[in-house]
Amino acid sequence: MALRLVREGRHGAEGVFGGSYGWSSAGRFHHAQSQIHRFLNIALGGYVRSVNSYSAGASAVILPWILGPFEAMSRNNVTWSQIEAETDVVLAFGGMALKNSNVASGGVTTHIERGAMARAAARGCRFHLFSPLRDDFPPEAGAIWHPIRPGTDVAVMLGLCNTMLAEGLHDVEFLEQYCTGFDVFSAYLAGGEDGQPKTAEWASGISGVPAQSIVRLAREMTAGRSLVTVAHALQRARFGEQPVWAGAALAAMAGQIGLPGGGYNYALGTMGHTGRRINAVPIPTLLQGRNGVSNFIPVARISDMLLNPGETYHYDGREMTYPDIRLVYWAGGNPFHHQDLNRLRSALARPQTIIVLPATMTLEREDIGAAGTDPRLIAMRRLAPAVGMSRDDYAIFADLSRLMGSEDAFTEGRDAREWLAHLYEPTRMALAERGWDAPDFESFWERGELTLPSAPDDGGMLRAFRQNPQSAHLPTPSGRIEIFSRTIADFGYDDCPGHPVWLAPDEVPNEAAPLVLIANQPSTRLHSQLDFGAYSQSSKVRGREPARLNPQDAAQQGIRDGDIVRIFNGRGACLAGAVLRDGVMAGIVNLSTGAWFDPLDVGDGSLGCGHGNPNILTRDIGTSKLAQGCCGQVTVVEVSRYDGELPPVRAYDPPSTELATVRTA
Numbered sequence: 001m002a003l004r005l006v007r008e009g010r011h012g013a014e015g016v017f018g019g020s021y022g023w024s025s026a027g028r029f030h031h032a033q034s035q036i037h038r039f040l041n042i043a044l045g046g047y048v049r050s051v052n053s054y055s056a057g058a059s060a061v062i063l064p065w066i067l068g069p070f071e072a073m074s075r076n077n078v079t080w081s082q083i084e085a086e087t088d089v090v091l092a093f094g095g096m097a098l099k100n101s102n103v104a105s106g107g108v109t110t111h112i113e114r115g116a117m118a119r120a121a122a123r124g125c126r127f128h129l130f131s132p133l134r135d136d137f138p139p140e141a142g143a144i145w146h147p148i149r150p151g152t153d154v155a156v157m158l159g160l161c162n163t164m165l166a167e168g169l170h171d172v173e174f175l176e177q178y179c180t181g182f183d184v185f186s187a188y189l190a191g192g193e194d195g196q197p198k199t200a201e202w203a204s205g206i207s208g209v210p211a212q213s214i215v216r217l218a219r220e221m222t223a224g225r226s227l228v229t230v231a232h233a234l235q236r237a238r239f240g241e242q243p244v245w246a247g248a249a250l251a252a253m254a255g256q257i258g259l260p261g262g263g264y265n266y267a268l269g270t271m272g273h274t275g276r277r278i279n280a281v282p283i284p285t286l287l288q289g290r291n292g293v294s295n296f297i298p299v300a301r302i303s304d305m306l307l308n309p310g311e312t313y314h315y316d317g318r319e320m321t322y323p324d325i326r327l328v329y330w331a332g333g334n335p336f337h338h339q340d341l342n343r344l345r346s347a348l349a350r351p352q353t354i355i356v357l358p359a360t361m362t363l364e365r366e367d368i369g370a371a372g373t374d375p376r377l378i379a380m381r382r383l384a385p386a387v388g389m390s391r392d393d394y395a396i397f398a399d400l401s402r403l404m405g406s407e408d409a410f411t412e413g414r415d416a417r418e419w420l421a422h423l424y425e426p427t428r429m430a431l432a433e434r435g436w437d438a439p440d441f442e443s444f445w446e447r448g449e450l451t452l453p454s455a456p457d458d459g460g461m462l463r464a465f466r467q468n469p470q471s472a473h474l475p476t477p478s479g480r481i482e483i484f485s486r487t488i489a490d491f492g493y494d495d496c497p498g499h500p501v502w503l504a505p506d507e508v509p510n511e512a513a514p515l516v517l518i519a520n521q522p523s524t525r526l527h528s529q530l531d532f533g534a535y536s537q538s539s540k541v542r543g544r545e546p547a548r549l550n551p552q553d554a555a556q557q558g559i560r561d562g563d564i565v566r567i568f569n570g571r572g573a574c575l576a577g578a579v580l581r582d583g584v585m586a587g588i589v590n591l592s593t594g595a596w597f598d599p600l601d602v603g604d605g606s607l608g609c610g611h612g613n614p615n616i617l618t619r620d621i622g623t624s625k626l627a628q629g630c631c632g633q634v635t636v637v638e639v640s641r642y643d644g645e646l647p648p649v650r651a652y653d654p655p656s657t658e659l660a661t662v663r664t665a
């Protein structure tokens with residue numbers, strides 16, 4: 001009804017936000033994002049969409065200007081087998097935690113990272129971990145831990161670059177042949193722009209990493225095969241474009257981009273998609289149809305959009321206008337993963353209608369599991385019946401399509417099983433064309449899985465560029481690696497100028513909020529999924545999300561292991577359970593994302609969370625005018641012991657299933 005009113009009303013599809021974001025479903029058919037987009041395109045002719053991701057909001061926008069597309073730089077680049085065989089030194093900014101690489105959208109059927117790190121280390125490869133948390137590498141890597149203040153990696157990278165320049169260690173030939181703009185960057189390193197040479201001592205003062213370590217590392221990384229990686233985490237923060245760009249500039253100066261096991265692989269080790277070979281055949285994919293609405297938002301600007309219809313903002317060289325959203329259709333994501341939940345609450349009060357329906361999950365239906373970087377196609381069988389009133393997203397959208405008069409176009413006359421067979425067909429045909437085992441759908445379904453061939457481990461776009469800089473030039477404006485970008489400089493953004501720069505954080509620990517909160521990905525679940533399950537629950541402290549603290553910081557506040565703590569700042573407050581660890585750098589509190597939001601009235605009209613969702617504390621601001629990515633990774637907070645009465649955690653209580661009377665016209 002609401003959908004029909006919107007379609008026929010003044011605002012039309014331009015007033016519908018269908019850009020709901022989220023990681024639901026490993027299966028490729030019941031993938032909620034594909035289903036909702038397909039439905040809105042067919043039934044309404046389109047919707048206001050969201051672009052990019054919470055994962056890689058800044059890097060997805062800057063990488064194409066300076067190197068190449070995000071996918072090519074993160075996924076089809078250096079592999080774990082190359083690291084095992086070739087790499088002498090890995091500089092991992094933000095680490096390569098196994099908790100992260102255990103996960104991949106669409107699924108991962110073999111975990112290869114631990115073994116590869118162990119074998120590389122046994123051969124003599126040295127892993128250097130730059131992180132506030134020691135467990136961002138598994139013990140098998142034997143990593144050398146360089147505790148670093150969050151948000152200061154760019155200073156260390158510039159210190160490394162400056163040392164190379166001062167000691168003549170940089171690869172002049174590589175910089176001349178494959179890069180553009182090194183002259184501008186080297187002047188900046190030497191202090192030409194701001195009078196401050198970016199020396200190792202300077203970097204040390206900012207980051208807390210000793211100057212000798214920086215100097216030693218600059219020599220080490222130019223003496224053998226070296227690889228620079230930058231975790232997503234670093235760019236999920238203000239000025240997050242800078243570590244992505246400075247990491248690339250650092251690797252360019254070492255001159256090894258495009259060599260086996262060397263150079264720059266953005267985000268290697270932060271998901272199970274990286275460091276692997278790409279499949280040689282396409283995986284099943286549901287087509288989403290054509291979106292007739294041109295307006296969109298960078299995904300993390302949802303509150304800004306709802307609060308500021310008609311206002312303009314900058315994005316990637318364009319001036320954009322926020323649409324006037326009347327209806328939000330949300331499917332397949334957890335909105336409480338957005339930053340600053342008090343602000344989100346005001347924003348969600350703006351639209352006239354918000355649609356969220358109870359949907360089944362992966363285990364309650366049949367699907368095909370597949371990822372472009374995993375060599376197994378999986379027949380996902382139904383393991384349990386649907387619970388309560390929940391239905392498959394496909395069934396929901398098929399029924400809505402009938403009411404909207406577009407059922408045939410949406411279903412194409414197929415039931416769910418027939419869709420699986422239909423989506424399987426392009427994969428089968430591609431296999432058959434190459435002479436590979438290509439069973440028909442029924443045989444595949446019976447067997448339960450199918451092996452897909454992988455493309456060669458060829459280093460992708462960067463290797464090809466190194467071998468043939470003219471014919472295989474990069475898809476950047478100059479065709480080369482852009483250490484200075486004329487395009488970005490001409491955008492004129494103060495928060496993302498034309499080459500990598502150190503921009504001092506605009507939110508720093510202070511008297512009211514002396515600690516830095518690291519709100520990273522959880523080790524016991526995928527975001528918020530299965531938070532009620534035994535594994536996630538086993539990590540909770542008296543039912544609250546664990547907050548890891550350094551014992552020194554805890555002692556100052558009289559906090560003991562197992563105490564309940566209150567974590568707060570000017571935006572909100574939450575309860576959590578203290579876990580004391582010396583692998584957490586002093587000055588840091590680590591509260592991962594994904595504890596189900598448990599609203600708690602904190603008396604002043606604002607909400608708190610009794611369970612430990614860090615987004616009650618995080619900042620809802622874009623990374624820069626360039627990418628407008630999400631800044632959920634870090635903020636500043638205070639922590640105190642909580643001795644008050646403990647409210648029950650009610651986040652898992654099922655909602656009331658009483659149906660409001662629905663009148664259909």
Ligand SMILES: Nc1nc2c(c(=O)[nH]1)N[C@H]1C(S)=C(S)[C@@H](COP(=O)(O)OP(=O)(O)OC[C@H]3O[C@@H](n4cnc5c(=O)[nH]c(N)nc54)[C@H](O)[C@@H]3O)O[C@H]1N2
Nearest residue numbers: 022023024032054055332333334337359519527528529632
């Ligand atoms: N503070 C902070 N915030 C962050 C981050 C951070 O590091 N710090 N990380 C960000 C990142 S990188 C990401 S990717 C996001 C993750 O944010 P989300 O992807 O939104 O998080 P999930 O918990 O995976 O949410 C998936 C939701 O889909 C529902 N679901 C599962 N299967 C189905 C289905 O078949 N149909 C439907 N309709 N629903 C289904 C689940 O119940 C769950 O609510 O969080 C971001 N937020």
Ligand SMILES: Nc1nc2c(c(=O)[nH]1)N[C@H]1C(S)=C(S)[C@@H](COP(=O)(O)OP(=O)(O)OC[C@H]3O[C@@H](n4cnc5c(=O)[nH]c(N)nc54)[C@H](O)[C@@H]3O)O[C@H]1N2
Nearest residue numbers: 055094099100103130150151231232233270520521526527
């Ligand atoms: N188990 C599990 N694995 C996951 C996910 C999950 O929810 N659970 N989510 C998946 C998704 S959607 C994504 S996008 C990826 C995310 O990949 P990332 O964003 O890279 O993962 P995080 O765990 O948020 O952060 C990695 C580490 O970076 C460190 N770090 C934070 N800030 C800084 C900094 O300023 N400097 C330095 N040097 N280090 C810093 C933190 O110690 C943190 O543990 O993970 C994927 N893997």
Ligand SMILES: [Mo]
Nearest residue numbers: 053054055056
């Ligand atoms: Mo993500």
